[in-house]
Amino acid sequence: MRIFKFGGASVKDAAGVRNIVKVLETVGYEETLLVVSAMGKTTNAMEKVVRDYFDEKADHLAALQEVIDYHHDILKELFPGVQHQIYARFKELTDEVKGFLAWNKSPKYSFVYDQVVGYGELISTSIVSAYFEETGIKNTWLDVRELIKTGSDYRDATVNWDRSQQNITSRINRKVLNITQGFIGSDDNNFTTTLGREGSDYTAAILGYCLNAESVTIWKDVPGVLNADPRYFQNPELLHEVSYREAIELAFYGASVIHPKTLQPLQRKEIPLHVRSFLQPEQPGTVVKKSKGISPNIPCFILKKDQVLLKLSSLNFDFIVEENISEIFRMLHDHRLKVDLIQNSAISFSVCVDNKFQQLPELFEKLKSKYKVTSYESVSLYTIRHFNQEAIDSLQNGKEVLLEQRTQETVQLVTRETKG
Structure with missing residues (x-):
């Protein structure tokens, strides 16, 4: 069986949905399972619904109406001149969102987020189906929440592999074309959970692993895995082949093409991962498989923007030892700050973190009681795998390097723009 994952860019409008049909006609769809993300920027739009709801904006449903209007426009293009049953299904799903927001009593943002935002995937897959x-x-349309079971750690749920394996094996008919959602699952109480942003890739890997799939293919608007993000770097090159280990390294450092959690389950069963273009489905793209390194062997650039660099030093010039570092990491974990880089000396400790859960101010107060803390916000973290001096020099124009760290194959630079 093959697993195909189509992201939001591939179904951002009616033309995109029609194009998926062309892709399937080109590559075939026998014994295939499609994992489809929310359409376009719907996840961002649904996040705004949740923010407005918690900000107690009287018109928080106005944000939801924008989502409804966006999908209605797509429906009218795909089903012109007919009152297709999909309209009733679409209304049913959006009414469920309105109903939840009306009766919900939970003050927990992450819980409400998961119950609301995941409807983007339920709507998109219903329309595509x-x-x-x-x-x-x-x-066959499948509700992935009945397949993938997780813990109740909302917005970043941990998969219950045993229960998910049992559900997936028993409920999926391998002989037909199946369509299901990425990004979401459910907990023991059948509340919706999400697997983290960009979690649809992970969903495809979970299904591939549990079904012993022949392959998993991520269909994107780029030719395959590039050595740099074309949004930030000029003239990126296509990597034809990437080993599991190299892909995991790239994902760990933040390469946006492949979700960090996606590769481990595929590697365990040596299931090849293809990254191909839905605009050029006849092209082979990139394959991630059991091999060595990358081909061609060139520097790979990764950028993480809007990071925070914290530099900590002891108040009385004591050494920062294992006990201190353990305490600092516990604080970072408790405040859900993802660590992207660390560096320490005898009396100082530097850490570059991602503040996506916006809990930095609370952490500051705790750290300042024990350490001298200097922070640099809105910095950029550049990582270069298989670096050379030319690659490093290309990043330093117009930037101040706040921290640099090198290993045999990787260099990382924390930078901020120089003024004037």
């Missing part, structure tokens, strides 16, 4: 049926492509 209905359009396939309309064009003669028979398929």
Whole structure:
């Protein structure tokens, strides 16, 4: 069985949905399972619904209406001149969101987030499934929440592999085209959970692992895995082949093409991961498999923006030893700050973190009671795998390097823009 994952960019409009049909006609869809993300920027739009709800904005449903109008426009293009049953299904799903927001009593942001935001995937897959049926492509729509079971750690749920394996094996008919959602699962109480942003890739890997898939393919708007993000770097090059180990290293450092959690389950069963272009489905793209290094062997650039660099030193010039470092990491964990780089000396400790959960101010207060703390916000973390001096020099123009760290294959630079 093959697993195909289509992200939001591939279904951002009616033309995108039609194009998926062309992709399937090109590469075939027998014994295939599609994992489909929310359409376009729907996840961002649903996040705004949650923010407005917690900000107690009287018109928080206005943000939801924007989501409804966006999908209605797509529906009218895909099903012109007919009152297709998908309209009733779409209304049912959006009414469920409105109902939840009306009766919800939970003050927990992450819980509410998961119950609301995941509807983007339920809506998109319902529309894609209905359009396939309309064009003669028979398929089975599956609710992934009945397949992937997780803990109750909302917004970053941990998969219960044993229960998920049992559900997936027993409920999926391998002989037909199946369509399901990425990003979401459910806990023991059947509340929706999410696997973290960009978690649809992870969903595809979970399903691939549990089904012993022949392959997993991520369809994107780029030719494959590039050695740099084209949004930030000029003239990126296509990597034709990447080993599991190298791909995991790139993902760990923040390469945006592959989700960090996606690769481990595939590596365990040596299931190849293909990254291909839905704009050029006849092209082979990149394959991640059991091999050595990358081909071609060139520097790979990764950028993480809007990071925070913290430099800690002891108040009385004592050494910062294991006990201190353990305490600092416990604080970082408790405040859900993801550590991207660390560096320490006898009396100082530097750490570059991602503050996506916005808990930095609380951490500051605790750290300042024990350490002298200097912080640099809105810094950039550059990572270069297989670096050379030319690659390093290309990053330093117009930037102040606040911290540099090198290993045999990797260099990391924390920088901020120089003024004027």
